[in-house]
Amino acid sequence: GAVVSQHPSRVICKSGTSVKIECRSLDFQATTMFWYRQFPKKSLMLMATSNEGSKATYEQGVEKDKFLINHASLTLSTLTVTSAHPEDSSFYICSARGGTDRSYEQYFGPGTRLTVT
Amino acid sequence: LAKTTQPISMDSYEGQEVNITCSHNNIATNDYITWYQQFPSQGPRFIIQGYKTKVTNEVASLFIPADRKSSTLSLPRVSLSDTAVYYCLVVAFQKLVFGTGTRLLVSP
Numbered sequence: 001g002a003v004v005s006q007h008p009s010r011v012i013c014k015s016g017t018s019v020k021i022e023c024r025s026l027d028f029q030a031t032t033m034f035w036y037r038q039f040p041k042k043s044l045m046l047m048a049t050s051n052e053g054s055k056a057t058y059e060q061g062v063e064k065d066k067f068l069i070n071h072a073s074l075t076l077s078t079l080t081v082t083s084a085h086p087e088d089s090s091f092y093i094c095s096a097r098g099g100t101d102r103s104y105e106q107y108f109g110p111g112t113r114l115t116v117t
Numbered sequence: 118l119a120k121t122t123q124p125i126s127m128d129s130y131e132g133q134e135v136n137i138t139c140s141h142n143n144i145a146t147n148d149y150i151t152w153y154q155q156f157p158s159q160g161p162r163f164i165i166q167g168y169k170t171k172v173t174n175e176v177a178s179l180f181i182p183a184d185r186k187s188s189t190l191s192l193p194r195v196s197l198s199d200t201a202v203y204y205c206l207v208v209a210f211q212k213l214v215f216g217t218g219t220r221l222l223v224s225p
Contacts, residue, residue: 004160034212043204044161044215093160095213106213108153108160 002028004096006109013084013116021079021112023094029074030096034106035067038091050077084116121205126220135192137219139205142186147209150181150188155202155218164203165190195223 003026013019023033032051036044048064050056050071058064066088068080077096081088091113095106123139141150149168153161165172167179167188178191192199202218 006160036215043217046212046214049212091158095160105163105166108162111158111160113158 002026002096002098002105002107004030004094004107004109006092006094006112008112009110010113011115013114015085015116016083018080018082019084019114021081021092021094021114023077023079023096023109025075025096025098025107028096028098028107030077030098031074032097033071033077034095034097035069035077035079036093036095038093038111044093047079081114084114086116089114089116121207121216123203123205123216123219125217126222128222128224129195130224131196132194135195135199135221135223137190137192137203137205137221138187139190140187141205141207144185144207145209148207149209150179150185151206151208151213152177152179152190153204153206153215155204161204161215192221195221197223197225199223 005024007022035047038044046059047062048056048058048069050069052071052074056069071077091111093111095108097106121139121141129135151166152164154164155161165177165179169181172179180189200223202220204215204218
């Protein structure tokens with residue numbers, strides 16, 4: 001299957017700072033990327049959908065000014081958690097979908113564990 | 118988006134066959150049924166996808182009745198490493214929305 005990477009895999013930051021997480025599709029062009037967050041023993045919660053070259057669409061209740069998403073190329077999307085607080089500590093997962101005839105398939109990254117102290 | 122319902126948890130033993138059923142009464146004509154597996158602190162991994170009848174790959178089988186209002190993921194001869202959360206989703210071209218998933222625990 002297709003490969004999606006995330007960087008970093010783990011990050012610890014201090015409260016009030018910003019953190020950027022990268023999501024890359026390594027062997028296909030991702031026309032659409034998705035960002036999820038997951039709390040311990042909970043399901044994945046979709047945060048936003050981003051299409052290359054356009055603004056992200058955020059799910060209800062997700063602050064777009066706090067979670068900045070950029071999808072500048074067909075292989076890279078970034079999520080920036082601005083002015084992070086301890087309650088932002090979570091597991092962030094991206095997924096990518098190509099614009100092929102099998103466009104219902106999504107490939108997930110390995111996730112990024114964010115800890116805000 | 119079609120809502121899915123699946124058991125919260127299941128227990129099994131090594132070597133047994135495990136069947137996880139998912140109901141999706143509001144599935145649309147264009148929707149496919151997709152199952153993902155997730156281990157702790159990892160992203161979900163695609164297992165299998167189908168539209169109707171039966172689909173089989175090297176890791177699982179997916180059974181879908183004619184009305185498509187439910188589906189059953191079958192894992193043959195599970196091992197300890199199959200302990201994970203299994204998510205059933207129905208999707209066409211829109212975003213994937215995860216339900217609660219089924220936490221499968223395989224014991225020796």
